[in-house]
Amino acid sequence: MTITERKWWKDGVVYQIYPASFKDSNGDGVGDLGGIISELDYIRSIGVNIIWICPMYDSPQIDMGYDIRDYEKVYPPYGTVEDMETLISECHSRGMRIMLDLVVNHTSDQHKWFQESRSSKTNPKRDWYIWRPARYVDGVRKPPNNWLSNFGGSVWQWDEHTQEYYLHLFTPEQPDLNWENEETRHAIYKHAMEFWLERGVDGFRVDTVNMYSKGLMQDAPITDPRSEWQFAGMQYCNGPRMHEYISEMNAILSKYDAMTVGECPHTPDIARVLKYVSAREKQLNMVFQFDVVDIGQGPYKFQTTPFNWKLPEFKAAIERTQNLIRGNDSWTTTFLENHDQARSISRFASDAPEHRVASGKMLALMMMALSGTMFIYQGQELGMVNFPLEWSMEEYKDVESGNYYKMVDQRTGGDPAELAAAKAALQHLARDHARVPMQWTAGLNAGFSQVTPWMRVNDDYPVCNAKEQQADKTSVLAFWKRMLQLRRQYVDLFVHGDFELLDKSNLETFTFSKTWRSQRAVVVLNFTGKEQELVLHGEVQTQKAEMLASSLDDSREDSLAAYEGRVYLMH
Structure with a gap:
């Protein structure tokens, strides 16, 4: 165990907000900044001390705001820059911090930079994006390589006007910025980062943080013979200049004591992850590794069947992300949900009506005891679940x-x-499933809006909403509050302690320990809908165990109920 500096963000609990779906304050069916401001006391009451706002920038909304038209403006249905300044000061007045999404791998094709870049091959901003000539095979025009876009099809879009292709790792309306160009980088730092840091923002979740350096852009290996386009994540992530670029960003961020959490996909090599998050490297404070939330996904995400995984895989994924901080100066994150993931109860436990509450509490107890900065996604604290199969496309x-x-x-x-x-x-x-409106009440449109929302409200809002749970001591919300209080009470043990997996191969239960100096806790979780024998492993059995919490009000001494979790303090 290495003792490293206790920065403010290490003990933080972050609440992620998806603006369109949080709360509508002006009756247009879309969530907005006014809605967020109106519920800051609710968010704070959970035990949260940092909020993260998904992109609220001006955008055509092709990819829900991750296609930015202007970094210094707010998407008009959400509000204005003045509303953002109010939100920042209202957070600070409550002792909370605020972080934004930093989306700088690409912009919208409507951004003025790209409009100039595509206007002619001689435009001064031509090199601000990634342009390449066509290749020709037997006289047929083809894109420069065979890379598959994150949203299907080629990553290359033909531009008729200048007779070249531009690169877009996401939709064709999201052209990739050329980080090789120093002028481009400095414009990004000034307009996307410093503009908001000067207004009091406390940090950023850095979107696709390892994609800025694209390397040689050679063809990807053929892994899907049925397709012309091939998965290329290993080609365009973690390129040769990534560490240089992130160091440059860090030099600006550190002036403001701002926190960073990078989205770091396609990085199986832990040594590479450690280089990004080691304190002495001065790059990122932490990253989201996707080991846990990728469980059950197919090679192309949806090419799979539900629950196509076994519990030992889930445990091993958690072990990898937890061990990132063992014996070094790095930091990690703990999360099960975000705007890019389906609901954790539906994925990792059971959203059957009889198990939803128990599953939500069990997962909350597990997260409480995991090391690193904690991230909760809106509605997770209520036990919100996926919408039904019967809904149409x-x-x-x-x-x-x-x-x-x-x-x-x-x-x-x-x-x-x-x-x-x-x-x-x-x-x-x-x-x-993460983007349906937040469920506030059992009333019209779940209390999200007075008019029909932009996206349908999940059918279960009469039984799963914030108002009813605030008045119910046995609710998922009440349990989350209790767990976050326990996490604060034993902050060294649960936030900073060493993780050890105790029952690797067990298919039904998940048992792990947390150790900090002489303190030790054991967590036991039943991931099935059936009662399981309670086993406290190894030397733990010889120690006196004091139950700190159970996710069930009337737990039995020798068995775990369906989807029950417990945490014991060892003496």
Whole structure:
């Protein structure tokens, strides 16, 4: 165990807000900054001390705000820059901090920089984006390489006007910025970072943080023979100049004592992750590794069947992210949900009506005891779950979901069995489940809006909403509050302690210990809908165990109820 500096963000609990779906304050069916401001006391009451706002910048909303038209303006349905300044000061007045999404791998194709870049090959901003000539195979025009976009199809878009392709790792409306150009980088730092840091923002979640340096852009290996386009994450992530770029960013961020958490996909090499998050490297404070939330996904995410995983895989993924901080100066994160993930109860436990509350509490207890900065996604504290399989494809608003379903339809000639399998995978894993409106009350539109919301409210809002849970001491919300209080009470042990997995191969239960100096705790979790024998492993059995908490009000001495979790303090 290495004792490193206790920065403010290490003990933080971050609450992530998706503005469109949080709360509508002006009656247009879309969440907004006024809605967030109106519920800051609710957020603080959970035990949260940092909020993270998903992109609220001006945007055409092709990819829900991750396609930014102007870094220094706010998307008008959400509010104004003045509203953001109010939100920042209202957070600070409550002793809370605020972080924003920093989306600087790409912009919208409507951004003025790109408009100039595509205007002519001689424009001064031409080199601010990544342009390449076509290749020709037997006289047929082809893109520069075979890379598959994150949303399907090629990463290259032909521009008729200048007769070249531009790169977009995401939608064609999201051209990638050219970080090789020093002028581009400095414009990014000034307009996307310093503009908001000067207004009091306390940090950033850095979108696609390891994609800025693209390397040689050679063809990716063929892993899907049925497609012209191949998965290329290992090609465009962690390129040769990544550490140089992040060090440059850090030099600015450190002046403001700002926190950073990087989104770091396709990085299986732990040594590489450690270089990003080691304190002495001065790059990122922490990253989101996707080991845990990738569980059950297919090679192309939706090419899988629900619950296509076993508990030992889940434990091993948690062990990898927890061990990132063992014996070094690095830091880690703990999370199960975000705007890009389906709901954790539906994915990792059971959203059956009889198990939803127990599952939500059990997962809360598990997260409470994991090391690192904690991230909770809006509605997770209520035990919100995925929307039902019966909903039609029209209810899926996300570009990723729609593109996948269309691809299966085209590839299989509309085969009903293939389409049913695609829909089952979407109902289990789609990002849309995180984006339904927040459930505030049992009233009209779940109290989210007075008018029909931009996205349908989940059917279960009469039994799962904030107002009812605030008055119910046995609710998922009440349990989250208790767990966050316990985490603060034993901050060394749970936030900073060493993790040890105690029952690697068990298919039903998950048992781990946390150790800090002479303190030790054991966590036991039942991941099934059946009662399981309570086993405290190894030398733990010889110690006196004091139960600190159970996710069940009337737990038995020798067995764990369905989806029950417990934490014991060892004496």
